[in-house]
């Protein structure tokens with residue numbers, strides 16, 4: 109049986125196309141791929157290896173960590189700290205910038221990640237994933253990287269993507285030249301290119317939002333969802349479907365395959381806690397926005413392009429509305445009309 113294009117082969121070919129590239133980036137991707145395979149394995153064996161349940165610790169956002177949040181974070185760190193491609197890392201599960209141990213060489217890339225997205229799904233055998241984003245360290249920066257070095261807008265991402273641990277394990281990523289999807293062939297332990305040049309469908313009737321928060325929504329979000337719910341009898345003149353996986357990675361992956369829109373907007377309840385949205389800009393919203401935009405979709409807060417937001421801290425949150433272009437444009441227009 110012929111083996112398809114492996115993810116390593118794909119990136120080496122990409123590297124050959126771009127003049128003056130050192131191979132550092134390809135080597136970094138390779139380590140991220142190995143980390144994702146290791147996390148996939150930990151997730152898959154679940155109770156058999158005692159990794160489910162809470163870790164009895166809290167992260168910087170005050171969320172109880174799952175054992176798998178901690179395990180996945182450690183896997184990602186260990187795999188990416190030694191090779192000399194990364195200057196420093198930051199993650200949902202660490203309060204501050206992670207500085208590499210002194211014995212390892214420093215590279216030119218900054219790596220940010222959500223080691224396990226949707227981690228409440230682990231205990232119910234639901235889909236989870238890993239999200240990552242790669243930026244260059246700012247020109248001229250010296251010494252150990254600081255938080256400031258990480259506070260770059262999403263348009264400056266060099267590469268972003270995710271691994272989705274569902275019935276099969278997939279990696280979907282972009283370097284700014286479209287989006288490609290790879291499926292882990294467990295028989296040979298390699299990610300194989302299965303979804304080249306992924307494009308978001310325009311014609312869609314799916315929306316994804318946690319309707320439990322409906323009473324707290326702002327009027328533009330309420331208007332959009334009310335119109336979807338009105339179906340054929342409403343202004344949209346068609347019936348819609350609602351889906352919510354509890355892991356943005358799984359919801360946005362579905363949007364990439366089937367079209368539609370994913371919303372985690374800000375609302376009255378979040379504002380009362382001084383939060384603008386729930387999802388984090390640097391390691392959730394920005395990487396997923398890069399992928400969605402590169403697949404022909406849009407990603408907005410409702411009033412601003414997510415990737416143009418200037419981050420002010422590592423764990424900053426933002427409202428997230430992303431998916432098929434015409435749907436996001438519609439929701440943005442409702443926000444603008446309401447201003």
Ligand code: AHG
Nearest residue numbers: 224225226227228318354355356357
């Ligand atoms: P994480 O597990 O990394 O903290 O992220 C969970 C996020 C996101 O993946 C998901 O869409 C959302 O939280 C679900 O939030 P609700 O429980 O409020 O629906």
Ligand code: MN
Nearest residue numbers: 222224225226
């Ligand atoms: Mn997450």
Ligand code: MN
Nearest residue numbers: 200222224225
């Ligand atoms: Mn997480």
